[in-house]
Amino acid sequence: MNLLAIETSTELGSIAVWREGELLSRVCPATLAHSETLLPLISATLREAGLGFADLHGIAFAAGPGSFTGLRVACGVAQGLAFALDLPVIPVGTLDAMALASGSERVIVMLDARMGEVYYGLFSQGLPLAPVVVCQPSAVPIPDSPGWHACGNGLVAYPALRQRLAACVHLWQPELVPDAGAVARLAAPRLARGEGVDAADATPLYVRNKVALTVAERLARGGKA
Amino acid sequence: MLVLGIESSCDETGVALYSTDAGGGLLAHALHSQVRMHEDYGGVVPELASRDHVRRLVPLLRQVLADSGCSLAEIGAVAYTQGPGLAGALLVGAAFAEALAASLGVPTLPVHHLEGHLLSPLLSRNPPRFPFVALLVSGGHSQLMRVVGVGEYELMGETLDDAAGEAFDKTAKLLGLGYPGGPALATLAERGRRDEVRLPRPMLKSGDLNFSFSGLKTAVVTRVRELGAVSDQQRADIARGFQDAIVEVLVSKALRAVSESGLQQLVVAGGVGANRELRRQLDAHSATARIAVFYPELEFCTDNGAMIALAGALRTQAGVPAKPAGAFAVRPRWPLTDT
Numbered sequence: 001m002n003l004l005a006i007e008t009s010t011e012l013g014s015i016a017v018w019r020e021g022e023l024l025s026r027v028c029p030a031t032l033a034h035s036e037t038l039l040p041l042i043s044a045t046l047r048e049a050g051l052g053f054a055d056l057h058g059i060a061f062a063a064g065p066g067s068f069t070g071l072r073v074a075c076g077v078a079q080g081l082a083f084a085l086d087l088p089v090i091p092v093g094t095l096d097a098m099a100l101a102s103g104s105e106r107v108i109v110m111l112d113a114r115m116g117e118v119y120y121g122l123f124s125q126g127l128p129l130a131p132v133v134v135c136q137p138s139a140v141p142i143p144d145s146p147g148w149h150a151c152g153n154g155l156v157a158y159p160a161l162r163q164r165l166a167a168c169v170h171l172w173q174p175e176l177v178p179d180a181g182a183v184a185r186l187a188a189p190r191l192a193r194g195e196g197v198d199a200a201d202a203t204p205l206y207v208r209n210k211v212a213l214t215v216a217e218r219l220a221r222g223g224k225a
Numbered sequence: 226m227l228v229l230g231i232e233s234s235c236d237e238t239g240v241a242l243y244s245t246d247a248g249g250g251l252l253a254h255a256l257h258s259q260v261r262m263h264e265d266y267g268g269v270v271p272e273l274a275s276r277d278h279v280r281r282l283v284p285l286l287r288q289v290l291a292d293s294g295c296s297l298a299e300i301g302a303v304a305y306t307q308g309p310g311l312a313g314a315l316l317v318g319a320a321f322a323e324a325l326a327a328s329l330g331v332p333t334l335p336v337h338h339l340e341g342h343l344l345s346p347l348l349s350r351n352p353p354r355f356p357f358v359a360l361l362v363s364g365g366h367s368q369l370m371r372v373v374g375v376g377e378y379e380l381m382g383e384t385l386d387d388a389a390g391e392a393f394d395k396t397a398k399l400l401g402l403g404y405p406g407g408p409a410l411a412t413l414a415e416r417g418r419r420d421e422v423r424l425p426r427p428m429l430k431s432g433d434l435n436f437s438f439s440g441l442k443t444a445v446v447t448r449v450r451e452l453g454a455v456s457d458q459q460r461a462d463i464a465r466g467f468q469d470a471i472v473e474v475l476v477s478k479a480l481r482a483v484s485e486s487g488l489q490q491l492v493v494a495g496g497v498g499a500n501r502e503l504r505r506q507l508d509a510h511s512a513t514a515r516i517a518v519f520y521p522e523l524e525f526c527t528d529n530g531a532m533i534a535l536a537g538a539l540r541t542q543a544g545v546p547a548k549p550a551g552a553f554a555v556r557p558r559w560p561l562t563d564t
Contacts, residue, residue, distance in 0.1 A: 035316065039327050039551040053328045068272060069313055073320045075279055080324025083283055084297060200283035204276075211272040214265040215404075225267055225398065 002051055003058040003191055004042065004081070005184035008034045008074045009066025009094040010111070010153075015042055016180035017049045018188050024049045025181040034073050042077075053085055058196050060187030062178055063091035064205040065119040065132060066111065071204035079199040088196020090187040093205060095132050095152075097182035099123035102151050102173060108143070110154025110161060111178075118154040118161065119207055134208045137161045143168045151176035226301035226541065227252075229289075229325075230534025231282070233318030234310025234338050235365065236260060236269045238281040239530030242293045242300075245538045251348055253292035254531040255285045256524070260405060267404045268394075275313035282321050285530075300331060302547050304537025307335035308556030315555035323553045332547035334537035339561045341532035343372050344539060346492040348531055349521040353490045357519075360479045362503075363495030363527070364390035364405070369434050369482040370561075372492075375543040378561055381482050382434025389471060390497045392438035396445050396467050400460055410464050411500055417465025418458075422448060424470040434478050434485075441470055468502055476506045483516050492519045496527045 005016040013028035026045045028037040061078040064071045082089045095109040111119040113134050120140045121132040137158040148169045155161055155174035215225050232239035241254035259277050263269045305322035326333045343359050356373045367384035397406025424444045427437045483491050511518045
């Protein structure tokens with residue numbers, strides 16, 4: 001089974017080709033936009049793996065949360081490839097993949113959500129303990145047990161998180177970034193189990209879903225229509 | 226050659242298939258308008274627009290394939306709107322188009338949105354012939370262009386501030402008609418009394434072919450404030466006064482553009498082209514001015530995928546090289562003169 005994984009949740013894009021259990025990961029050149037680098041890197045990496053588009057069995061992408069634009073570039077590319085090749089799409093949670101990449105059993109993943117907020121997820125043995133949330137660092141739910149591995153750039157953006165989590169975290173890894181290799185490793189068994197979705201149903205997982213106020217809400221807050 | 230066209234520059238997702246073969250033409254086109262989604266927000270929310278395009282592209286593509294009876298394997302090139310428009314919305318269509326083309330092994334044709342509008346009259350049952358003057362009036366654009374042929378466009382005049390459709394929508398909002406209220410304002414104007422509310426004709430005598438519509442909106446604000454409590458009849462009178470002002474300026478400048486160009490055909494494109502008063506006035510003047518006025522069907526006036534497929538196809542036929550699928554960049558701000 002062969003699959004392609006795309007990860008552009010942050011500025012650090014990457015792709016991975018899973019070829020019968022072997023993983024080939026490549027990072028997008030950092031100086032250019034994902035739109036400039038993603039498809040050329042996919043073609044080059046498939047070539048390097050000795051595969052063509054026709055040899056793929058599924059397309060995985062990091063569905064979020066993350067940069068809205070980045071998620072949509074990944075999703076649009078995944079949809080386009082999957083629809084043309086008649087393949088299933090496997091959307092993978094960005095934080096789920098980071099938890100896997102951390103290599104630990106109990107992981108707190110924090111990704112900078114900008115606007116004073118953080119995307120926050122708790123994972124135990126690879127499974128989310130609750131849906132990923134977006135909230136202010138002062139509002140994140142703190143585990144009531146010690147021995148957690150904390151990772152992600154949310155720690156860099158919000159030093160207050162370190163203080164809040166100090167009692168339950170034994171390992172800090174702010175430098176852990178999303179990576180397509182982990183996306184592929186999570187997606188491969190799902191694809192094998194037939195859990196892929198149709199390209200039409202592949203959508204980003206934004207988590208931050210309130211992005212604008214309706215006229216009624218603006219008026220209720222004393223604003224203008 | 227079969228060209229797939231994809232439009233996602235603002236609040237409409239459009240997909241179409243156009244064949245350049247003899248007896249081909251537009252084989253199928255499908256559109257999803259987000260206008261109802263943005264209604265509650267009083268205008269287009271760019272982030273919500275981008276989110277919706279992601280959900281619509283695949284179903285619309287499936288629909289045009291089914292309607293045309295074509296298969297993906299027959300597609301020879303994928304055209305898409307590269308700009309101008311909302312960056313996030315453009316990126317969705319571009320990412321999908323480039324990936325689709327890359328895996329099909331065909332090139333892409335990034336298209337300028339306005340070129341699509343300028344060529345869209347050719348999709349009409351009663352198409353004009355090159356060269357013609359185009360009055361492009363929509364929520365996003367107000368321009369007079371001389372269209373000589375594919376890729377040969379000369380800007381004759383444009384709005385210096387609001388687009389005509391934008392002025393309609395903003396004024397409608399001031400009159401409590403909701404969003405997008407342009408068509409509702411035009412309906413209300415039918416009940417208004419002529420010259421009961423006389424508003425300025427901005428730049429009517431400016432000596433050039435440019436427009437300015439933001440002052441009209443201010444004039445309406447002032448008039449509403451003067452009146453205090455506005456009755457239904459007064460509201461209709463204001464709508465009438467506004468529409469008469471904007472239509473008089475559009476008609477006057479459009480006729481002048483045709484006259485200056487020495488051409489005999491005027492094409493009215495864009496959503497505002499559906500305005501009945503604008504059509505009445507243009508028709509009334511066209512006989513004396515000895516020009517033919519063309520109104521493409523509304524489905525080709527507003528944003529759509531058909532015009533993008535057509536523009537891509539005509540560019541290819543005109544010898545413009547296609548782009549290898551792969552790296553892409555959208556151009557949210559992109560002057561048509563720079564194509």
